[in-house]
Amino acid sequence: MPRRFGTTAITCLRVLAELLLTLGVLLGALAFYLLVWTNVQTAAAQEELLSEFRERRSDDPTRAVAPKPGDGLNVLHIPRLGKDWEWVVVEGVDTDSLNRGPGHFPASALPGAIGNYAVAGHRATHGEPFADLDQLAEGDKVYVExxxxxxxxxxxxxxxxxxxxxELIAPVPGKPGTEPEVAMMTLVTCHPRWGSSERLIVGAQLIERRTLAAGAPKELD
Structure with missing residues (x-):
């Protein structure tokens, strides 16, 4: 009787060990997908979006095309987050669109227009465009190409x-129903970085317009 119990216990331990090993492999695969592969996929999408955006602009910058979810809309530059920090903003904030880059809330204003140009982005995985958004402080500049x-x-x-x-992505942030009088921007991401219990939101106001002929702002040279 004791001998049979010992054999059963050993078998159970072997099964448990195999289950733990399988679980470890699955968790490792999940971590690789989230921390590596999603970034690779988003980087490839961004490269394609940036090429399409600049090619379209050079062909006919005045051509108005109604964007579909996931289409490249414009390009964000935030020097505070790195000299070469640039991300194509796509139309839409659905999951598929946000996995390609920061997404423009469709009901919000376009860059330069009176109202609130609102953009959401991942803070972790999928290229983590807004990973360091918490580093932005009053006075920092955000450029929209x-x-x-x-x-x-x-x-x-x-x-x-x-x-x-x-209400913070309303035409006047924090004041739903109020008619906007100036052009503003709201950037939205999850907080803390690896959680989603709160939102980190950054607000900004338009201070300068430049034509394409005038070229990029000097800070981006």
Missing amino acids: AADGWFTYRVTWTRITSPSAV
Whole structure:
């Protein structure tokens, strides 16, 4: 009787060890997918989007094309996050669109227009474009390279809120129903970086417009 019990215990331990090994392999594969492969996929999508955006702009910058979810809309440049930091903003904030890059809230204003140009982006995985968004402070500049020119915004506030604080992407952030009088920008991402219990939101206001002929702002040279 004791001998049979010992054999059964050994068999159970072997099964448990195999299950733990399998679990470890699955977790490793999941970590590789999230931390490496999603970044590779997004980098490839961004390269294609940037090429398409600049080719389209050089062909006919005045051509108006209604963007579909996932289409490249414009390019963000944020020197505070790195000299070469640039991301193509896509249309839409659905999962597939955000996996290609930061996404423009379709109901919000376009760059340079009166109202609130609102953009959401991943802070972890899928290229993690907004990983260091918490480094932005009042006075920092955010540049938008659009089909019809360059727009410079200056950060005016940052806030950590609940995911339900959708009033901060209203035409006048924090004041739903108010008619906007100036051009603003709101950048939205998850907080903390590897969680989603809150939202980190950065607000900015338009301070300069430049034509395509005038070229990029000097800070981006």
